[in-house]
Each structure stands twice: as C-alpha cells, then as structure tokens.
Amino acid sequence: MQIKNEICVDFLSRMENVAFARLTVAAFLLAEDPTLEELGDIKTAVSEAVTNAIVHGYRAATGTVRMRARLGAEGDVEIEIVDNGCGIADIAQARKPFFSGDGGERAGMGFLVMESFMDSVEVESAPGEGTMVRMRKRLGAAQTAAARA
Template identity: 50%
Template sequence: MRDNMMKIEFISKSQNESFARVAVAAFVSQLDPTIEELTDVKTAVSEAVTNAIIHGYEGEAGLVRIQTEIQGNEVTIIIADEGKGIEDITKAMEPLYTSRPDLERSGMGFTVMETFMDSLEVKSERGKGTTIIMKKIFKSLN
C-alpha cells in the first residue's frame, strides 16, 4: 500500500513542462529531500515530459499523464503519453541517439533520467505511446 499518491494530466505543450517539473517537486517535498535530490527529480521529470512532447506527439496535441507515488522513502514517478511510441527502446536509450536531429536534440534524455534516478523502466508500443517509470530512494529518511 502506498503512503501517498497524486495524478495530473496536461496537454502536450512545451509550456507545460515546467508546470510538471514543479508539481512533482512540490509533491515530493513532503519527504524533506535535499536540494540535490529535489533537483535530480525535477531534471528527470523535465526530460521525460520533454520526450513525450517532442518525440511522442511531434508537435501534435495529446495528453501527458503523470502519477507520483510515495512509499516510505521511495518515490515512483510514472510519465505516460499516447503518442507514436518508440520503435527500438534499446537504441533510443543509447547516449547521443536522437530521432529528431532536425531539432538539435542532444540525445541524452534517457541517460539523464538514468543518472538522476535509482531505476528507470521504459515501456512503449508503436502507435500506442510510451510509459516511463522512474524510482528514487530518498536518503534523508534513512
């Protein structure tokens, strides 16, 4: 059983990326994280939401959903879209790979998520969307 949970959804507009980052950070702040831990979460959420908007929907309107769950000192953040999906997850997760070089994307989104979170799982189906599941254990409660 989870200790606490919240869900939000918003239209896939780049202006909403900062809202998502701040909303998740505000929810997670109940765990009294360090500034570094909070920055890690904000950065990972930012990358996941940006991926959904840029790659999942490619400029088309769609919904991005975020569910954040707290269990003890662990936070699970699930970010999902119903966009085009990822053809090859292994290739997409390679550092410097980008499916949108025309937008000068760095191809480091998944690498950033992996670096700042304790675990990262990516599920995707072509034409049905992508779900990113990230977990972080907060040391401040240990």
C-alpha cells in the first residue's frame, strides 16, 4: 500500500484512553471524508481492540498500548493496536464469539465486532509476548459498489 498519511501514538493502558484512541483515529480519518457509518465502524473496532489490550493484555498491570494508523492512497485504512501484555495462548478460542477471558460482564464480542465492522482482522500473539491486532478497511467501498450497480 502506498502510504498517504500515518500516525503512531503510545498511551498508558488506562481505560479513559479507549475514548482517546477512537477519537484520535476518527480525527485522523476526517480529512478523507468518510461516511458516518464508516467512521462508526472504525471507532467501534478500535474501541474493542484497545479495550481488549487493556483488560486482557495488561489485566491489573499498567503498560503501554501503541496505536498505528495508516491511510493509503486508495482510501485504504490499516490500524494496528499493539500491547506488550500477557499475550494470547489460543487465538482461535479468543476470537470465538461469546468467549470471554474474564469472569466479569464482558460480552465476549470484541473480535466479532472487529471482524464484522472491518474488512479484515489479523492477530499475532504468543504467551508473554504481547498481542498485535491489525485491522483493515477500505473507505468508499460502499459508494464504489453502488456506482457499479
């Protein structure tokens, strides 16, 4: 992908930074004039990924979450959420809907939301090695499809 713009932000794994992360991505993408639906999808997916990094990656500990967002020349968006937390032993299980790694009130829907709202989601993780979630979505895909129809 030919990169048109890119940001990289590090922040502490504090819950109030979930809103910071999704609003930052929204601000980054505004110049591309995304639809409300595209913006909502991306904000929600980022919220899920960052919440997972804080709740599951770092649990009670505090660490750094890195968010990198890239915008390609064709309107393609790539977002990486990286933590150096405990990692995921069984990625396939973690991605299953309604599996939640904690006993609280998490719905276990984080990856389902990311997969439904983005075009693709990749996860790289190993126990003790942290987790990287890479999500992609092409802006303007709906308009392009409508124009073709």
